Structure formats: C-alpha cells, structure tokens
Amino acid sequence: MDRKVIFDSVRGILGRKLVQADVAKLDQAIDRVASVEADCGVSRQKPGARLISPAGVALIKTFEGCARIRRDGMFEAYPDPGTGGAPWTIGWGATGAGVAQDTVWSQQECDDRLVADLLRYAADVSDALVGAPTSQPQFDALVCLHYNTGAIRRATLARLHRAQDYRGALAEFSRRNRAGGRVMKGLVRRRAEEAKLYSGS
DSSP: OOHHHHHHHHHHHHTSOOOHHHHHHHHHHHHHHHHHHHHHTOOOOOTTOOOOOHHHHHHHHHHHOOBOBOTTSOEEOBOOTTTSSSSOBBBTTBOSTTOOTTOEEOHHHHHHHHHHHHHHHHHHHHHHTTTSOOOHHHHHHHHHHHHHHSOGGGOHHHHHHHTTOHHHHHHHGGGOOEETTEEOHHHHHHHHHHHHHHHTO
C-alpha cells in the first residue's frame, strides 16, 4: 500500500498539513487496514491507482450512513432492505467477507473497513474504465455506484462510458434502482445524486 498516496488524500480531505501525531495515527490505521485486507482477501492497491475524492466519499457516507449503533457504542449487522436477510450489512455499508447476522464491530472497525473498501472499489473502477477519459466527478460517481452494486465490470454503464457515450452512461444510472426485484426509493435518490455528480452539475 502506497502510504504517501493515502497521506496526500487525507491532507486533501482535511484541507491542511499533517502534524506528526496525525502521521502516527494514520500509520496505525493503515496497519489495521492491511490486516483487514488480509482477512478479506483484498488485493494491494496498484501503484498509481486512482483514488476517490472527498466529494465521492461524502456521497457514499450520505447514503450508507453508519447504522445500527447499540447502547454500548458498538455497531451490529442489519439485513438487506430488499431481501429482509442476506446480504447482511454493517458500518458504512460493508457486506461480504466477515459480515454475518451476528457481526458486531467498533467504530474503528467500521472506519477501517470503509478505507479498505474504498481502495478496492476505486481500483475496480479504474480497471473497468482503463483507457477511457474520465473526470474526477465521473470517477467518484462510478465508485459510489460500484460501492452499492458491486457490478461495475459487467455494467452497461461502464461499457457506454468506455465508448465515450456519456449521455448514454448518464441515462443508465436511473435503471439501477431495484433491490430484491422492487424499486427502492432510497436507490432512486442515490442514483439521481450519482448521476448529478457524474454529469458535473
């Protein structure tokens, strides 16, 4: 993992230089993320891989939230709203490896998994769009979509984007609004915001 890329990204998010205490805390967080990546089978970030911007992270956090906090300050897994069961979700929308009905995480574990997932999903989007001109807002919108659907590699939207059919790609966002076969109001709102970001408006 390229720590300088992460430090530079955090500086951008905070809008200030990092002091030594910040660097020490980031080093500890990166070590924890590396452990999470190993547990989840997440591959290392490729050199020069593109990162999601603070605007993209904010959009993901707006729709994911860090839900189901208990009285003891820990977070518990909750069922998918479309199925009422699997896939179970915890923290900032984390699913898959290490997440089951009885999973309980601390805030730090939720935050560490978010960082690991953002690196992984950004790398996936970079791979899916290789060679295609992509603005930062477009990239952020596609990472947000992929974070939610996990389907960027086979998405018509990615194919249209690679073909530089940006209008066609933009229209595809609204079509990804179902869970469990039902149109979900939350997904309708999310896709609208992702499309707004993608279009740069």
